[in-house]
Structure formats: structure tokens, C-alpha cells
Amino acid sequence: MSKRVVIVGGVAAGMKTAARLRRLDAEAEIIVLERGPQLSYGACGFPYFISGEVKSMDSFDHTPQGALRDSNYFAAVKGIDARCGCNVQKIDREQKCVLYLEKGELKQLSYDVLVLATGSTPVKLPLPNADAAGIHSFWFPWDVEAVDKEIAEGGVKDVVIIGAGFIGLELAEAFVRRGLHTSVLEQQDRLLPQLLDEDMAALLLRDTKNPLLDIYLEERAGAFTIENGKVSGVQTDKRVIPAQLVIVAVGVRPNVELAREAGLVIGPSGCIAVNEYLQTSDDAIYAGGDCAENTHRVSGAKVFVPMGSTANKHGRVIADNICGAQRKYPGVLGTAAC
Ligand SMILES: Cc1cc2nc3c(=O)[nH]c(=O)nc-3n(C[C@H](O)[C@H](O)[C@H](O)COP(=O)(O)OP(=O)(O)OC[C@H]3O[C@@H](n4cnc5c(N)ncnc54)[C@H](O)[C@@H]3O)c2cc1C
Numbered sequence: 001m002s003k004r005v006v007i008v009g010g011v012a013a014g015m016k017t018a019a020r021l022r023r024l025d026a027e028a029e030i031i032v033l034e035r036g037p038q039l040s041y042g043a044c045g046f047p048y049f050i051s052g053e054v055k056s057m058d059s060f061d062h063t064p065q066g067a068l069r070d071s072n073y074f075a076a077v078k079g080i081d082a083r084c085g086c087n088v089q090k091i092d093r094e095q096k097c098v099l100y101l102e103k104g105e106l107k108q109l110s111y112d113v114l115v116l117a118t119g120s121t122p123v124k125l126p127l128p129n130a131d132a133a134g135i136h137s138f139w140f141p142w143d144v145e146a147v148d149k150e151i152a153e154g155g156v157k158d159v160v161i162i163g164a165g166f167i168g169l170e171l172a173e174a175f176v177r178r179g180l181h182t183s184v185l186e187q188q189d190r191l192l193p194q195l196l197d198e199d200m201a202a203l204l205l206r207d208t209k210n211p212l213l214d215i216y217l218e219e220r221a222g223a224f225t226i227e228n229g230k231v232s233g234v235q236t237d238k239r240v241i242p243a244q245l246v247i248v249a250v251g252v253r254p255n256v257e258l259a260r261e262a263g264l265v266i267g268p269s270g271c272i273a274v275n276e277y278l279q280t281s282d283d284a285i286y287a288g289g290d291c292a293e294n295t296h297r298v299s300g301a302k303v304f305v306p307m308g309s310t311a312n313k314h315g316r317v318i319a320d321n322i323c324g325a326q327r328k329y330p331g332v333l334g335t336a337a338c
Contacts (some may be wrong), residue, residue, distance in 0.1 A: 002027035005322060006098060006111035008088045008258065010034030011041060012308050013289025014117035015069075016315025017322075018080045024323045030080045031109065033100055035087035038141060040069045044308050046144045047167070050151075051174035057141060091262035093282055113284055113322050116259055116272060117315070120252035120290035120306050125162065129224040134231035135246045138167055147245065156244045157181060160234045162221050163249035164191045166338045171247055176212045183214040183241050185221055185234065195336070216241070252306055254291045267293040269304040276328040277321045278314055286321070288314030295331035305332050 005021060007014045010032045018030050032039070041061040048054040061069050067077075074080040089106070090099040097110040122137040124130065134150065136143050150156055159175045161168045164186035175182040186193065190201030191208070208215060216236065225233040225240060233242045254271045265281040267273035271293035278286050289311035296303045310332055320327040 002029055003112040003322075004029040004031065004110065005113045005115065006109055007032045007115040007117060008098065009117035009119055009289065009291075010036075010039040010082050010084070011043070011119060011289075012117075012311035013119075013292075013315045013318075014115065015040040015074075015082070016312045017115050017117065017286075017288065017318045018074070018082065018315075019078060020316050020319035021322060022078050022080055024319060026079075028322075032074075032080060032082035033086040033088050033098070033109070034082065034084050036140070037084050039071070039074065039082050039084065041141060042308070043139070043141075046138065046141075047170035047174045049144055050148060050171065051177040053177075057145065060141065088258060091258055091285070093262055093285070096284060111284075113286070115318055115322075116280070116285065116287040116291055117289045117311070118255040118258060118291045119311075120254045122248070123251050123253055125221060125248055125250060127221060127223050129226050129231070130248075132224055132226045132231045133229060134244055135224060135248065138171060138247050138249055139252070147247070150245055151178060151180070158242045159183070159245045159247065160185060160241050160243035161247045161249055162234065163251065164188075164215070164217075165194060165249060165251065166192070166336060168247070168249040170338050171249065172208075172213060176210055179212070180245075181212050181214075183216060183234075183243070185216045185219055185236060185241070187218065187220045189218050191215070191217075195334075214241075252290065254304060254306070256291055259285075259287065259291070267302045269293050269302045271302075271304050273302075276330070277326065278318050278329055279321070286318045288318050297331040297333050303332070303334065305334050307332075307336060 071082050074082040086100045086102045088098050088100040122139045158181045160183045162185050164184050172182050172184050191204050219236045221234050223235040224231050233240045259272045265273040272287040274292050280287050290306035294303050294305050317327050317329045
């Protein structure tokens, strides 16, 4: 009898696992449960939509031939049952099933193999007025559309980006290209503080000189100022920086609640612990992408390195191993380009 593989999360790691699995096993029943409205989109390109280099949001979830990668597409072209709007609530490891909510109804689905590809969630800043209009994360397609709409409506002259990591800096470049005065606020003493030493960060800082760009290092956001319910600025420990649009890009946290509640081991990095075959502490459950722990190939440390490139590699390895390949994932170096 063919095995049923249930995958939780339908973007990078989840859909890569599903697609690779289908290539390797024509018989497997592959069901993807995604709580959001979209499947298999490429978030890495989002800043280039804001800059105007990518012309349409369709570029992120359509094939090069123009087909939308939705449930119908995956059913017809890949033989994968990928369901949106299905929020997995619980894993019952004894019964080997998951409970999920679809349109308010609690449903149950059994599995032979379960794959957790639940990704990560942007960190929010618990500051006064953090819910005001004009303050955004930049993670999901709807965040991107909301930011673009506000700029297109014409009310935005000044943008503040909180956080000088990859997403913060890619967006700074995008807003400057769009002609907006942009301020980047970073509480640490350098750009890309998770990645660069002081000397390398100094070279990068030198190359960011632009009349439309201000960079404030060693400065912390303390509150958002508002006017008529809308953000008007960011109050720091040194000044108020005017802003009609604010992006909070202070990092992400792995989505591990389902795994934790099911009693799976969570590693020292805060991600789901996996062995070199990307199996969790339960042999029948794999984890890949942002929610899964990585081993650093130099230091051997357990690390949280949330990258789409890694998520795709995890997906391949998981699919191979579900098909019996015993393929090892050697870990990450933490390299990246932006
Ligand atoms: C603006 C931006 C730029 C980026 N640039 C790069 C880059 O240049 N290079 C790079 O390598 N990476 C980049 N990334 C990171 C990359 O997009 C992520 O690392 C990647 O998407 C992680 O894939 P994933 O499958 O683990 O998680 P995700 O893509 O986050 O997908 C997880 C999915 O699981 C779903 N889910 C979670 N819990 C449940 C549940 N209980 N039930 C059902 N569904 C659930 C979520 O709704 C989500 O859709 C960027 C990200 C952003 C936002």
C-alpha cells in the first residue's frame, strides 16, 4: 500500500519536500496543510518588488509560463494535494494523526510520515503605539502589498527601518531607489550585526553613503509617535525620526509550538532538534526549513539560520530519506548574499 505523507507548511521547505517526493515516488499520497492563503511563493524577491525591479507580485507565485502555483496547479501538474486555509492545531503521535482547523471545523488526518515545515514568524516590538497604521513587518505577501499600496497612495516621504539585518538593508536600498528618504535604526554598533565583524561592517557602512539614506547605529527605538492614529515617527533614546511608514525588521523566531506541544525535542537554538537525516526525536516526523535546527559546519554549534536556500536543501534531503535514501544533511556555514 502507498504511504501517506502529511506536510505542515506549504512554502519553501514544505513544497520542496512535496515536489521532490513526487518525483521519487509516483504512488505516495502527499498532502500539504498550509494555514495561509498562498503556496510556494518566493519571499526572497519581495524587496525587489518594492524597488520596482520586479514588476508584479505574480512573479513570486507563478511559474515562468504564467501558471499560478495554487492547489489546482499542484493537484493537476504534480499530483499533490495541497490545501490552503488548514491550520494544524495538534499532533497526536500515538495515533499518528494531526488535528487541523479548516473553515472553523476541526478535522483529523492520519499520517505514515509527518513533515514539519512551519517556518518562522517576525518578531514584534512591544513598544507604545506599535499597532498604529503605517507600521509593518515585511514577511508575508500581504505585508509587501500593504507597504507598496501606502507608498503608491502618495502619503509617504520618510521611512524608518528598525533593524540593519538582510531584510532591513535590502529594503533600505529599495526605498532609496523609490526616491524615499530612508532611515535605518540599529541598536548594535554595526550593519549586519549577526554576520559581520567590525572591520567588515565599516567597509559596508562606507558604501552606503547616499543623500536619501541616514543610518543610526547604537540607537534604540523606544516608542512610535502617532498623529490621527497613524504613525508619524520613531522615538529613539536620542531623537524623534519622522516617518509615515515604518518597517520592523528585527528578526524572526522559529515556529516550534506544534512540535513542543507534541513533546518533540527542541534544541539549544530554539528550533526543532533533528538528526543528520532531518528526523526529529520521533522517527516518523521530519522537520525542515526555518523551524528546524542546523549544525554549523565550522563550530559544530546548533544554530538558527533561517534561509530559503537552506529550506530548499532540507526539503530535498527529507524527501530522499522518506524514500529510504539515508541521505545526510551536513549543516550550514551561514553564508548569504544581499
Ligand atoms: C523579505 C524576505 C527576503 C528574504 N531573502 C532571502 C534571501 O535572499 N535568501 C534566503 O535564503 N532566504 C531569504 N529569506 C528567508 C526565506 O524566505 C525563508 O527562510 C524561507 O521562506 C523559509 O522557508 P520555510 O518553508 O521554512 O518557511 P516559510 O516560507 O515561512 O513557510 C512556512 C509556512 O508554514 C505555515 N504554517 C506554520 N504553522 C502552520 C500550522 N500550524 N498549520 C499550517 N500551516 C502552518 C505558514 O503559514 C507558512 O506559510 C527572505 C525572507 C523574506 C521575508
